[in-house]
Each structure stands twice: as C-alpha cells, then as structure tokens.
Amino acid sequence: MSDFEYDLLVIGAGPAGESAAMAGVKNGLRVGVVEAHNMLGGNCAHRGTIPSKALRNAVKQAIAYHSHPLFRHIHDSQPLTYPRILEAASQVIPKQVELHTEYFTRNRIRVHEGVASFLAKDKVEVIDSQGARDVVAAKDILIATGSRPYRPTDIDFDHPRVYDSDTILEMKHTPRTLIVFGAGVIGCEYASIFSGLGLKVDLINGRERLLSFLDDEISDALSYHLRNNGVMVRHSESHDRLECDDHGVTLYLKSGKRIRADALLWCNGRTGNTDSLNLEKIGLAANHRGQIKVDKAYRTEIENIYAAGDVIGWPSLASASFDQGRSVVAAIQNREVRFVENAPTGIYTIPEISSVGRTESELTAAQIPYEVGRAFFKDTARAQISGEDVGMLKILFHVDTHEILGIHCFGAEASEIVHIGQAIMQQPGEANNISYFATSTFNYPTMAEAYRVAALNGLNRVNRR
C-alpha cells in the first residue's frame, strides 16, 4: 500500500532533482519530489555554489572599493570582518529559495518534506522531522541526493576552530591566519576569498600543481596570483595529524612541516549522500565515496532507478547537474539522451578561471598539431577602463583546419567570456573555425575584443610558417 503514486519520484531538490522534476511535468509525467531540507534549492543554494559565489562577490566588491582611487578619501573605520561579508552574501539565499519554491508551486509539483529511503524498487518511505511517515510509489525513481564534505575520522570537526565547506558558512569570527587543506576547486576558491579578506592563508595541495586538469599555463597563473595575494601554496603535501587547542590549530604534514594557524578549513573531497537511502534493500551499492554508478542514460543497475548530479561523481557541477536531470526524463521517455560531458569549467578564484575543450598537454599527447593565439587583458580597452586588467585568453586551434580545439581564460568574467568561444567551438564541421573571430565585428570596447586579438595573434603565427 502507498499513500502517493507518481510516474516519476525524484529524491533531492538540488539542480539535478529540480530540473528532472520540471522536465518531467512539462513532458506529461506525474512527478513527486522528496526533500530532506525544509527549504528548496538543494545544497547548491544553501551550502555550495550560491553562498560561496556570493561570498566571493562581496570580497571582490570590497577589494575594488578599497583599491579604487575614487574612494580613497573615504575613511571606513570599521574593519571588514568575515561575519559582515557573510551577512551580505547570505541575502541571496532567501531569494534563491523563493525562486525555486515558485518553480515548484507554478508547476504544481508536490514536495514531500522528509528523508527518503527505499522499501522496494518502486517504493520509498519518507520520514519527516516530526517522525511522520508516508509511503510513496513510482514507476521510475531518480536519486539526486547530492553530496557533502568528506570528513576523515582523524580530524576533529567538532572542534570550534575546524571547519569544512558547510560549517565555514557559520563561522562567527575572523581568524587572522587560516590553513586551507585540499587545493581542489573548493580549496582554491576559499583560499581566494579569505586572502581577499586579508587573512594569511596556507593552501595545502596534495598534488604537484594546482588544479592539474587545467591547461598548465592557466594553472601556473593561478599559483602566481594566489601567491601574489598572500597565499602560501604548498604542493605535494599530505597530513600526518592535526592538533587543536583553545587558541588555534597545528597541522603536522608528512613532509615534517608543522603549520600553525587560528583555524583550519578542510576542503579535501566530497561524499555522495547515499547512506540514508537504504540501497541494500533494493540490491544497489554505492562505492567507497558514496557514489552510484550509472550508464550513459543515467540508469543505475536497476532498470527503473536513475541517478544524477553529485551522487554519481564526476563532474559534480551544478551546471552539469541541471542538464543531467533533463537527460534522465529523456531516458525515461525513450527520447534521445544527452550524456553530459565536455562541460566548461568555471572556477571562481581571484582571478577567475574558465576553460572548455582540450589543453596543450592533451593535444600534444594526442599528437594533434595545434597553434596558440593569445590575448592579454591588459592590452584590451575594456579591461584598461574597468581596471581589471589581469588576465589572458588563449585559443588552441588546429594548425591545418583552423578548428578550435580549446579555449582557456583567466581574469575578470572569464567564466562568461569562455562562452563566446564555446558557441563557435560547438558549431558543426567547418563552421567551427578560429577565422570567425578575425572576420566578425564585435562591440567595442568589450572583452570580446580579446577573441579578435587572440585569433589574429594565432593566425599570424600560422601564416609565418
């Protein structure tokens, strides 16, 4: 017996779950959603993408204000504290919740508030915070439960000076020094935020270079600018132990180094939210990172159960999750499914980074002859006017066909700028050609000018051969 019945039941109302629910309703399915949190938006809106981007924006505005000659005469006696920027940044969350709630209301999608766990392949129970229980049945079920920070057992996350990317959003003071352990995307973004706020930051990287999936030149630029902004980047390190006391933390690294700071932000990895789902009941297992394996139609090993978003692991992006959710509905309805790959990267460090397509190292390894066209932001009128002149756009293209193979950018608005190139790169056949940028007229002054400069730079190099 069940209390509710649907065509599609979505567990989790983050980007993957929400987009699947919307696509389901628009395509004629009866859709129900289960969400453990008492507000919509998922971890994306409450703990991940949105708060971290809002924090960064607040810090960037403060940096611009303090460094702009126009405001130099204004003396702000109040120091900029973390709680102050957190308060400013937090204002976006209720707006996000309102937006997401409106989507569900307008599309008349019922949201069951509570934690879902499987009773059978087509049935889940939902227990709410008061202990009330509903049984919900559906032909197809999507697991879109997202992820949370990975917490190794030897780190005391209950200590008031130890944070992860969730609890840092509750920090009530402004440390003077901070260790950011883990230099993945989250670690690099938070290192930028806190160094922008004036903290002395030690960024501990387990690998030999920062964000090694990036083009080497961009990764090197990030290291340079983080260091330039006061971040001490330490590569190839791993932790031995962490000692905490009333005044701070001491991190002992396996290399023998000992680093002392007022607080530690642990940013090393994420775990899929699968432990509450009772997957054993239906014969489904998650891997050691709590992630569920899917095929290219986002189907798990059980035919009517799908998974999307962070719970399936790579690429673990809100951008990809939105598209994966829609793809799940296409799969359920036997329409053509887009497996989401080649998502651009948009990394909100200071400076910002974005790229799409292949890197120089990948093209070299694949023995594809390419040429490089570069434009430096300092040489564009728009960047000179805005004063944000740190940055570069780099276009990689095939030396014979001029097909664009990769676009790599760092500097202000890089994550927007990359889309101009992406649009051309995704054109079929010969329409994907760097000459587009040399033969089109762009608004001036804009950052699109960088594409023209980079294209001409690259084509001139080919013509010199």
Ligand SMILES: Cc1cc2nc3c(=O)[nH]c(=O)nc-3n(C[C@H](O)[C@H](O)[C@H](O)COP(=O)(O)OP(=O)(O)OC[C@H]3O[C@@H](n4cnc5c(N)ncnc54)[C@H](O)[C@@H]3O)c2cc1C
């Ligand atoms: C600090 C940080 C910054 C980030 N920045 C970016 C960025 O700039 N750009 C980008 O593209 N991505 C970014 N990401 C990644 C992005 O936030 C995630 O990829 C995205 O949120 C994943 O969406 P999702 O739908 O899988 O789930 P989530 O957003 O994780 O939501 C899952 C939902 O499922 C619910 N849930 C879990 N278990 C159950 C259960 N058993 N029953 C009912 N409900 C349940 C949870 O309450 C939650 O609301 C960032 C992540 C972090 C942590």
Ligand SMILES: NC(=O)c1ccc[n+]([C@@H]2O[C@H](COP(=O)([O-])OP(=O)(O)OC[C@H]3O[C@@H](n4cnc5c(N)ncnc54)[C@H](O)[C@@H]3O)[C@@H](O)[C@H]2O)c1
């Ligand atoms: N701007 C953005 O696009 C943005 C911003 C922040 C986060 N994110 C997404 O969030 C995800 C997580 O970011 P991140 O910085 O934590 O790291 P990451 O994926 O780079 O992981 C950091 C380190 O932790 C290890 N690790 C990961 N999960 C683990 C687990 N469960 N157990 C043990 N070790 C584990 C990894 O091997 C790696 O060495 C990324 O995949 C990223 O796509 C994106």
